[in-house]
Amino acid sequence: MLTRRLGASGLTVSRLALGTMAWGTRTSPEDASDLLSAFRAAGGTLIDTAHGYAGGVSEEIIGDLLEGADRDEVVIVTKSGISRATGARVVDCSRRAMLAQLETSLRRMRTDHVDVWVAHTWDENTPIEETVDALVHAHRSGRARYVGVSNHSGWQAARTMSLLAQEKVPLVANSVEYSLVARSPERELVDAAAHLGFGLLPWSPLGRGVLAGRYRTTVAADSRLASDEFARFAGRHVGDHTRGVVDAVHTAAKGLGVSPAVVALAWVRDRPGVIAPIIGPRTPKQLAALLESEDVQLPDQIVVALDEVSAEHG
Numbered sequence: 559m560l561t562r563r564l565g566a567s568g569l570t571v572s573r574l575a576l577g578t579m580a581w582g583t584r585t586s587p588e589d590a591s592d593l594l595s596a597f598r599a600a601g602g603t604l605i606d607t608a609h610g611y612a613g614g615v616s617e618e619i620i621g622d623l624l625e626g627a628d629r630d631e632v633v634i635v636t637k638s639g640i641s642r643a644t645g646a647r648v649v650d651c652s653r654r655a656m657l658a659q660l661e662t663s664l665r666r667m668r669t670d671h672v673d674v675w676v677a678h679t680w681d682e683n684t685p686i687e688e689t690v691d692a693l694v695h696a697h698r699s700g701r702a703r704y705v706g707v708s709n710h711s712g713w714q715a716a717r718t719m720s721l722l723a724q725e726k727v728p729l730v731a732n733s734v735e736y737s738l739v740a741r742s743p744e745r746e747l748v749d750a751a752a753h754l755g756f757g758l759l760p761w762s763p764l765g766r767g768v769l770a771g772r773y774r775t776t777v778a779a780d781s782r783l784a785s786d787e788f789a790r791f792a793g794r795h796v797g798d799h800t801r802g803v804v805d806a807v808h809t810a811a812k813g814l815g816v817s818p819a820v821v822a823l824a825w826v827r828d829r830p831g832v833i834a835p836i837i838g839p840r841t842p843k844q845l846a847a848l849l850e851s852e853d854v855q856l857p858d859q860i861v862v863a864l865d866e867v868s869a870e871h872g
Contacts, residue, residue: 559601559852562833565730566755567704569673571633573827574848575604575759577838582615585840590619592842598631600849606733606759606836608637608678609659617666625668635731635759636663637708639678639689651681656692660701674731675702677718679709686714690721697727706731706756712746719754729756733836736760737826738769738807738868739800748831757833760826764837768800769807769822806867810860816850823851825864 559572576597581590594605607616617636624632638659639651650656660675675696677689696702707718710732719729732751736743736758743758751758764770804818811818827835839845856864 559849561603562757564674564704564833565728565751565757567728567730569633569704569730571604571834572602573834574602574823574851575606575635575834575836576602577761577836578605578607578616578620579611579838580616580840581607581619582612587619587622589841591623593839593845594623596842596845600852603631604633604635604834606635606761607663608640608676609663610637610640610642610678613642614662614666617663621667621669629669633673634667634669635674635676635706635733636660636667636672637676637678637733638663639681649679649681649683651677651679651684651689651692653688653692653695656689657695660692660696664701671701671703673702674704674706676706676708676731676733677710680707680711680714686717687721690718690725693722694725694727704728704730706733706759708733710734712750715747715756716750716754719756729754731757731759731833733759733761735762736829736832736835737763737765738803738822738864739765739871741868741871743831744829748829751831758829758831759833760835763826763835764819764822765800765803768804770817770819771804771808800871803864803868803871806864810856810864814854814856814860816854817847819848820851820854821856821860821864823848824854824856825861827851828856828861 561570562573564571607620638656639649641648693705697705705727706729707715715732722729734743734747807818807821811821823835826832837848839848
């Protein structure tokens with residue numbers, strides 16, 4: 559697998575990241591082990607998780623799988639600031655909550671540091687100066703080699719970066735939803751990333767599954783849309799408003815002799831500012847299919863056609 563620098567930092571990562579949001583819920587520890595082994599065998603190094611994924615089980619599984627392994631062979635990204643109390647989503651990026659969650663994450667993963675620690679979202683109820691103070695403290699104490707943000711708009715990322723710069727701590731990444739059916743990062747984030755030096759880590763690069771054709775004709779029983787936990791999440795891009803984009807992806811895939819998922823993944827992977835799309839396969843078979851994108855570079859005419867048909871989603 560090819561590698562890229564994470565923003566303007568010296569950290570080199572694989573240009574695909576293995577997402578673990580479903581580890582511990584829809585992905586068993588056994589399947590997670592197979593996924594990590596296959597990802598590593600393909601040259602993948604970047605693993606994405608969060609304090610709140612599967613109530614912490616995702617990080618615990620990562621800790622189990624990395625026990626006894628060479629810690630330096632993987633780059634771990636984890637996020638703090640979102641948790642679920644009695645099932646409800648709670649946003650808290652206060653210094654107290656952020657650092658407490660980081661300590662819990664380190665304990666779960668049985669490591670003394672994470673490679674990239676990310677503020678999971680913008681918190682309207684916490685001064686950004688306080689969130690930045692937590693990021694700086696973790697960086698200076700060695701518990702976080704680098705810091706980043708997630709789901710931050712251009713101005714939010716710029717404000718965070720300016721405060722970090724005052725402390726001589728670089729902002730290296732912003733993880734945001736970005737795909738052919740979610741092109742809002744192009745409004746300001748892509749330019750911000752280019753000028754300020756942070757990299758984009760797109761989550762849901764397959765449009766929450768719709769671009770892979772999972773919901774084109776039927777809803778599979780094992781799909782996210784059919785699950786109680788992820789139905790609302792998966793359903794956002796399902797419907798007539800994305801049908802033209804999905805059809806165009808399928809047409810391109812047929813012409814290239816690859817899967818629609820490969821086309822959608824290759825498109826976002828090669829957008830300006832993107833470092834590594836975060837993929838979330840549930841099985842080694844799904845991972846193998848996505849890894850085929852490493853051998854695909856979309857022809858310019860197909861990129862232009864996909865850009866045009868998906869423009870309204872920007």
